Amino acid sequence: MTGEVRWFAGIDWATECHQVCLLDASGQPVGERSVSHGGGGLAEACDWLTERTGDEPAAIAVAIEVPHGPVVxxxxxxxxHVYAVNPKQLDRFRDRFSVAGAKDDRRDA
Structure with a gap:
């Protein structure tokens, strides 16, 4: 493992389904998908990230709203590499970039 981050992912945590968004090093979207909450869905998300990037997990930085739990x-x-994002930061982002400030799982991821 080199420790160099080459990919970025965001996960919008939920109780039933998680939205996963993958970006390349320049910030361009590479893909997104929804996975179910549970062991199978979490394994699917991890596998998808490594398959889609063709890289090792250590090259992928993941941002998520919660600092603990089964997803983390x-x-x-x-x-x-997992980074917890303060939910208030995401809320302020929503206020700036959404007309109604409405929650949108895809944008949040």
Whole structure:
């Protein structure tokens, strides 16, 4: 592992389904998908990130709204770089970039 981050992912955490968005190093969207909450869905998200990038988990930085729980644990076990984002920061982002400031799982991811 080199420790160099070459990919960025955002996960909008939810109780039933998680939205995952993948960006390249220049910030361009590479793909997105929704996965179910649970062991199978979390493994699917991790596998999708590594397959889509063709890179090792250590090259992927993942931002998520919660600093703990099964999603974070699954990512850390696979050696992704995980960064917790304060939900208030995401809320302020929504206020600036959405007309109604409405929650949108795809934009949040």
């Amino acid at each position: 644990e699954a990512l850390l076990e696979r050696e992704f």
